[in-house]
Amino acid sequence: MARTLTGTMQAIAVTPKQPGSAKQIELAMPQASAGPALIRVLEVGIDGTDTEINNGEYGEPPPGSPVLVIGHEALGVVEAIGSGVQGFAPGDLVVSTVRRPDECPNCQAGESDMCLFGNYTERGIKGAHGYMGQYYSERPAFMVKIPPALRPFAVLLEPLSIVEKATVQAWKIQERMVWQPKRAVVLGAGSIGILATILLRLRGLEVHVYAKTPKDSLQADVIAQLGASYDSVDDHPIIGIEAELGQIDYMLEATGSSTVAFEAMAQVGVNGVICLTGVSGGNSRIEIPSDVINLDMVLGNRVAFGSVNANRRYFELGVQHFQQAEQRWPGIFERLITRRVPFADFKSALDRRPEDIKTLLTIADE
Numbered sequence: 001m002a003r004t005l006t007g008t009m010q011a012i013a014v015t016p017k018q019p020g021s022a023k024q025i026e027l028a029m030p031q032a033s034a035g036p037a038l039i040r041v042l043e044v045g046i047d048g049t050d051t052e053i054n055n056g057e058y059g060e061p062p063p064g065s066p067v068l069v070i071g072h073e074a075l076g077v078v079e080a081i082g083s084g085v086q087g088f089a090p091g092d093l094v095v096s097t098v099r100r101p102d103e104c105p106n107c108q109a110g111e112s113d114m115c116l117f118g119n120y121t122e123r124g125i126k127g128a129h130g131y132m133g134q135y136y137s138e139r140p141a142f143m144v145k146i147p148p149a150l151r152p153f154a155v156l157l158e159p160l161s162i163v164e165k166a167t168v169q170a171w172k173i174q175e176r177m178v179w180q181p182k183r184a185v186v187l188g189a190g191s192i193g194i195l196a197t198i199l200l201r202l203r204g205l206e207v208h209v210y211a212k213t214p215k216d217s218l219q220a221d222v223i224a225q226l227g228a229s230y231d232s233v234d235d236h237p238i239i240g241i242e243a244e245l246g247q248i249d250y251m252l253e254a255t256g257s258s259t260v261a262f263e264a265m266a267q268v269g270v271n272g273v274i275c276l277t278g279v280s281g282g283n284s285r286i287e288i289p290s291d292v293i294n295l296d297m298v299l300g301n302r303v304a305f306g307s308v309n310a311n312r313r314y315f316e317l318g319v320q321h322f323q324q325a326e327q328r329w330p331g332i333f334e335r336l337i338t339r340r341v342p343f344a345d346f347k348s349a350l351d352r353r354p355e356d357i358k359t360l361l362t363i364a365d366e
């Protein structure tokens with residue numbers, strides 16, 4: 001068994017469904033019984049899901065607990081490991097996956113990201129504490145080892161795994177025919193949109209990104225470095241993108257706006273595919289040109305699909321693509337880390353500012 005550290009630790013937790021409830025709490029050190037590895041957290045990335053949970057729109061505490069420790073994107077270091085555990089040693093850098101399986105056939109096959117029954121838990125999101133604390137314990141099956149050279153940006157592996165899955169799924173779906181994709185459109189220039197652009201450029205596609213961010217922003221500059229085009233939706237409304245660009249083979253929606261998702265569906269080209277990744281916690285309703293969208297989907301063999309979460313295969317793919325992309329665009333991932341916030345200022349980290357790409361909460365310096 002792992003060394004059990006006694007005492008308490010500091011973490012950030014919310015009371016789910018209570019807007020703005022994030023607070024610093026003291027928790028018992030994780031128990032060795034919960035997982036034979038004890039991991040010390042270095043830094044945690046913040047995303048839209050964290051902000052939505054802190055807004056009270058999303059999130060569920062572990063059974064019996066009134067609070068939920070948030071954070072699902074974490075880079076940590078193995079502090080102690082149970083004897084007999086293969087493949088990890090103290091000092092190893094680790095990013096752990098988010099979802100934990102239930103009894104369904106997909107989860108049992110190692111694909112909890114495709115869970116059928118819905119009784120999965122997600123660390124920091126649904127029914128299980130997350131990583132925004134000094135330590136957590138875990139089972140090696142859910143831990144992904146990080147080469148030391150990736151230390152400066154490995155915390156981006158979880159969001160990268162999300163786009164790895166979306167991309168692999170789209171390409172698998174398109175095995176339904178001869179498919180030679182040339183042009184892709186990415187909607188949204190947050191970390192998901194930019195990471196998707198990186199993967200699509202690595203696959204050799206021409207990529208056009210559209211978002212709300214101004215043209216003179218860091219986002220636009222990073223996208224230009226990747227050899228993709230960037231335009232603001234203010235002067236290029238979504239309805240009209242296909243008329244402007246021509247055939248769009250692949251679209252990735254990563255704005256979080258369900259309106260954009262439906263508008264985009266009418267813009268995919270013939271035989272094209274659109275992947276939706278936004279988790280819209282709200283309840284908005286819109287009117288859509290349903291005849292036009294339906295007709296286009298049918299007559300053009302178009303596919304729209306959703307993609308959530310990622311199993312460890314996609315994290316492992318992400319580790320490879322980190323290395324390939326760094327070689328091609330040195331320093332690209334560090335450019336995405338726009339704020340590092342000290343632990344005590346967690347409230348400011350949870351605040352999303354328009355100029356943010358990825359905000360990190362620093363838990364420990366080394």
Ligand code: BGC
Nearest residue numbers: 047049098122125308309310
């Ligand atoms: C996380 C996913 C998770 C999803 C839905 C996202 O922010 O990255 O791992 O499945 O939220 O809860």
Ligand code: ZN
Nearest residue numbers: 104107115116
């Ligand atoms: Zn399942």
